[in-house]
Amino acid sequence: MTSTSVFIPAPATPYQGDIARYWDGEARPVNLRLGDVDGLYHHHYGIGAVDHATLGDADDSSYESRLIAELHRLESAQAALLLDHLGPIERDATLVDAGCGRGGSMVMAHQRFGCTVEGVTLSAKQADFANQRARELGMDDHVRARVCDMLGMPFETGQAAASWNNESSMYVDLHDLFAEHARVLAAGGRYVTITGCWNPRYGQPSKWVSQINAHFECNIHSRREYLRAMADNRLVPQAVIDLTSATLPYWELRATSSLVTGIEEAFINSYKDGSFQYLLIAADRV
């Protein structure tokens, strides 16, 4: 499969047009400079402990580049954890990355499983970027991004052995999303999401959650909505992992860097006051 140009359908809704424009115009150093570390470009956050020994002394002239490499290592660890939960994947399988961004997770999935990985994003810039990276890496016969709504993906019913949303489910209605995953997944296939969700135990979305929504033009769902929409769409949770404590070191390190974007405080405060959770859910398509 080769991809030299990207077909751009009209957005399904005005909101999706806004989101396409948002990601077409996105070029934050916190994403591009991290991606430049090894060519894996992510638009998600990190997990795991900070390696302070490698990070070294903040007074060293090379500290900032080590900090960037460390943030990137934690973001790649997040994608690796998502892939761990896909289960065994054969080389002839097709995986679907719904909301694939610049394609970092797709590249990692192909490198791990040797299989075909199909991604969709609303942003033509992101799809071009992901396809260019796949060409540069010589994997464009297996890795492809398309401009497409994840609520109506151009894949056959039952085509995918596994599918995922990595920090992309807060842009869509969850019942519509999971109905579409349940359609494209083979029976017995695996769905995984890593997401930020508001915690029903807190009551309603906190001011920090509202601030994150405004910052990214998204609509964060509650944990309860995820589980209910999965149950309604033949997706049975196999693992629900609270990654909140695992992501806090990433945010606290990021807040000290020159690459801050201003949203760090909202993530740190909402994770700490319990109003927001960073969650991995892996589900079987039954």
Ligand SMILES: C[S@@+](CC[C@H](N)C(=O)[O-])C[C@H]1O[C@@H](n2cnc3c(N)ncnc32)[C@H](O)[C@@H]1O
């Ligand atoms: C925060 S980025 C995550 C990118 C990627 N999953 C990653 O981990 O690097 C959100 C992505 O969701 C995509 N997205 C949002 N709504 C979408 C929709 N309705 N259909 C397809 N992609 C969508 C955006 O285009 C963007 O690529």
Ligand SMILES: CC(C)=CCC/C(C)=C/COP(=O)(O)OP(=O)(O)O
């Ligand atoms: C967990 C939640 C609520 C995520 C919202 C979706 C989102 C914008 C993710 C990160 O993208 P990014 O990597 O482009 O953001 P940043 O520039 O802040 O690193």
Ligand SMILES: [Mg+2]
């Ligand atoms: Mg980022």
